[in-house]
Every structure is written in structure tokens, then in C-alpha cells.
Amino acid sequence: MIDRLLREEVRRVPGYVPGRSPTEVAGEHGIPEERIVKLASNENPLGAPPLAVEAVRRAAERMNRYPEPLAERLREAISRYVNLPPECILVGNGSDDLLEQCAKAFLAPGDIAAISPPTFSYYRILITMQGSECLEVPLVEEEHRYSFSEALIDAASRAKLLFLCSPNNPTGNLLPESILKEVLEREVAVVVDEAYVEFSGKSFAPLVRHHDSLIVVRTFSKAFGLAGVRAGYCLASEELIGYLARLRQPFSLNLLAQEAALAALQDEEFLRRSVELVREGRKLLSDSLRRLGMKVFESHANFVLFRGERPDLPEALLRRGVIVRGCSSFGLDSRYVRVSVGTEEQNRRFLEALEEVL
Numbered sequence: 001m002i003d004r005l006l007r008e009e010v011r012r013v014p015g016y017v018p019g020r021s022p023t024e025v026a027g028e029h030g031i032p033e034e035r036i037v038k039l040a041s042n043e044n045p046l047g048a049p050p051l052a053v054e055a056v057r058r059a060a061e062r063m064n065r066y067p068e069p070l071a072e073r074l075r076e077a078i079s080r081y082v083n084l085p086p087e088c089i090l091v092g093n094g095s096d097d098l099l100e101q102c103a104k105a106f107l108a109p110g111d112i113a114a115i116s117p118p119t120f121s122y123y124r125i126l127i128t129m130q131g132s133e134c135l136e137v138p139l140v141e142e143e144h145r146y147s148f149s150e151a152l153i154d155a156a157s158r159a160k161l162l163f164l165c166s167p168n169n170p171t172g173n174l175l176p177e178s179i180l181k182e183v184l185e186r187e188v189a190v191v192v193d194e195a196y197v198e199f200s201g202k203s204f205a206p207l208v209r210h211h212d213s214l215i216v217v218r219t220f221s222k223a224f225g226l227a228g229v230r231a232g233y234c235l236a237s238e239e240l241i242g243y244l245a246r247l248r249q250p251f252s253l254n255l256l257a258q259e260a261a262l263a264a265l266q267d268e269e270f271l272r273r274s275v276e277l278v279r280e281g282r283k284l285l286s287d288s289l290r291r292l293g294m295k296v297f298e299s300h301a302n303f304v305l306f307r308g309e310r311p312d313l314p315e316a317l318l319r320r321g322v323i324v325r326g327c328s329s330f331g332l333d334s335r336y337v338r339v340s341v342g343t344e345e346q347n348r349r350f351l352e353a354l355e356e357v358l
């Protein structure tokens with residue numbers, strides 16, 4: 001009976017596939033959990049920012065109180081970080097939350113939204129949930145990198161919303177400014193997901209001042225090391241932020257997350273070390289993987305996509321206690337693997353395990 005009551009979209013929505021957890025893998029393979037190296041979810045390998053840990057401890061005493069509904073202090077701090085006014089900023093329960101508000105704001109049944117696969121799978125889930133049609137404009141695979149297709153410009157004339165990701169997950173490539181500027185000329189809302197922007201140094205946030213159809217979505221889960229508390233934000237014109245704000249839950253960013261994010265923005269030393277570790281580790285992983293005969297794709301993020309010959313590589317690494325991301329859930333064949341950049345020790349353990357497997 002329940003089947004008949006459900007919205008049709010709910011039946012069609014593809015479930016999100018998260019990275020495997022160390023607890024799960026430890027149980028399955030009989031490996032002590034502390035021996036497991038997780039390089040599957042692009043988390044910060046340095047742990048949480050020390051200032052954020054302190055701030056959350058202090059804030060815990062106030063858990064009986066509701067948080068600031070619009071997170072005024074946090075929006076002020078983000079405003080200084082991104083150099084845009086607080087009125088152009090909306091915060092939420094991770095960037096997933098803001099991506100969802102964008103889908104809800106623009107997409108109705110029968111509308112078209114475009115994505116460039118392989119890309120973050122949540123966009124398709126959101127489009128399907130709205131009853132809209134997902135138009136795919138695939139990235140182009142070149143010898144050592146992926147790139148966005150000029151066909152996006154045509155798609156922008158047909159779609160109501162574009163979900164673009166820069167640097168893109170799982171391929172690591174950047175969106176060229178020339179393509180973005182072309183699509184912004186069309187009558188279409190454009191979401192640029194900058195979850196990994198701190199590792200690339202290339203942001204489109206300044207364009208928000210001049211384009212009221214652009215929404216830049218950002219997160220505290222990656223470079224800022226707060227994936228577990230859930231905090232994200234988006235940047236757009238004041239008018240559009242006003243509409244998106246109407247769709248959010250009244251207290252979508254909880255008290256601990258607000259304090260953690262505020263402190264993480266102050267912890268400049270942690271951010272600097274995180275970005276440096278990723279840039280060095282990314283180069284080491286890319287060079288080493290190439291030496292091992294893999295096809296490696298240029299990355300501007302905190303992970304590296306590579307392709308080997310064996311389709312069972314993620315499983316074989318799992319048996320040695322190393323969790324990486326096989327890319328079949330991204331629609332690639334199972335020889336494509338995404339590995340997050342870890343600490344020096346984690347990168348070394350991954351490379352040793354890989355050599356053993358090969």
C-alpha cells in the first residue's frame with residue numbers, strides 16, 4: 001500500500017552512496033580499526049581545527065538554547081573571508097543543505113536541470129526529487145585531465161538550473177571562467193559548487209557581485225576540517241539569498257556547528273597547514289601513481305583520480321586496511337579510483353598497499 005502513497009519521484013530517486021566507514025571495514029575484514037587508513041571521503045587528515053574543538057567544548061554548556069537563527073556572527077566572519085556583504089551569505093547544515101535549497105527554489109516537475117558527469121552524485125538526487133529532468137553534458141576525458149564541454153553553453157539555453165562543480169568531484173578539474181561567463185549570459189540559474197576551492201586557489205565568488213543568477217556554494221567540511229558537525233554556506237545576490245532563506249528550516253545550522261565554523265575561520269594556522277599538506281601530498285601521490293603505471297588525472301582538489309588495469313583494486317586495498325573510492329557510483333568503470341590526500345604516513349601506507357596488490 002505504501003508504494004501507492006509515495007510520490008513517484010521518491011521511487012525513482014537514486015540513493016546516495018557514502019564512502020565506507022573504518023568501523024564497517026574493520027568488522028568485515030578483521031583488521032583493528034586503528035590500523036585502517038580511510039582515504040575515501042575527502043576529509044581533512046589533520047583532524048579538527050584546535051580552536052574549533054575548544055569553541056565547541058565551551059558552547060556545549062549552552063546546548064539548551066536555540067542557536068542564532070541566521071547565524072549573524074558567523075555570516076559576518078564569512079563576509080570578511082569571502083569579501084562579500086553578509087546579506088549575500090546564507091548558512092546551512094553542510095553544503096548539501098544549500099544545494100537542496102537551490103533545487104527547491106528553481107526546479108518543479110518537468111523542468112530541466114543540467115549536470116556534467118562524472119560529478120558529485122547528490123545533484124542528480126536533488127533533481128530527481130524535484131520531479132525534474134536531468135540533462136547530462138559529460139566532461140571530456142583527455143589524456144591527463146578532464147575538461148568541461150562547450151556543449152554546456154547550449155544546455156544552458158535549455159535548462160533552468162545548472163549544477164557545476166569546481167574543482168569537480170571526482171575528476172579534480174576546474175571550470176573555465178570563459179564557459180561560466182557564457183552560461184551566465186543565458187536565462188538559467190547557475191550553481192557553482194566550490195567544496196574544494198581552498199585547494200585550488202580559483203574561486204568564482206567575486207562574480208556574484210555582477211551576476212544575480214549565480215550561486216556559489218561552499219563548505220566547512222574539507223579544508224576547514226568540520227565534516228562531522230555539518231556547516232556550509234552559499235553566496236549570491238541579496239535578492240536571491242532572501243528567497244533561498246525562506247526555504248530553509250528555521251534553525252538549520254545548529255549551535256555547535258556555528259561556534260565550530262566561527263572558530264575554524266579564526267584558525268588560520270590550521271587552514272594554512274591543511275592546504276599545504278594537500279598540495280604536497282597531491283603531487284607525491286600523482287607522481288608515485290604515475291610511476292606505478294597508472295593513468296593519473298590532474299587535480300586541483302584534495303583527492304586524485306587515477307585509472308589502473310584491475311577492476312578489483314578498491315576491494316584488494318580494503319583487504320589491506322586502506323579505504324579508497326571505486327568510481328562506479330560516479331558512472332565510471334570500476335578501474336577508476338579516487339584517493340583522498342592523507343597525512344604523509346597515510347599516503348605512504350596507501351602506496352605500499354597498492355604496490356603489494358600490483
Ligand SMILES: Cc1ncc(COP(=O)(O)O)c(C=O)c1O
Nearest residue numbers: 094095096120169195219221232
Ligand atoms: C562536490 C561536493 N559538494 C558538496 C559536498 C557535501 O559537503 P557537505 O559536507 O558540506 O555537505 C561534497 C562532499 O563530499 C562534495 O564532494
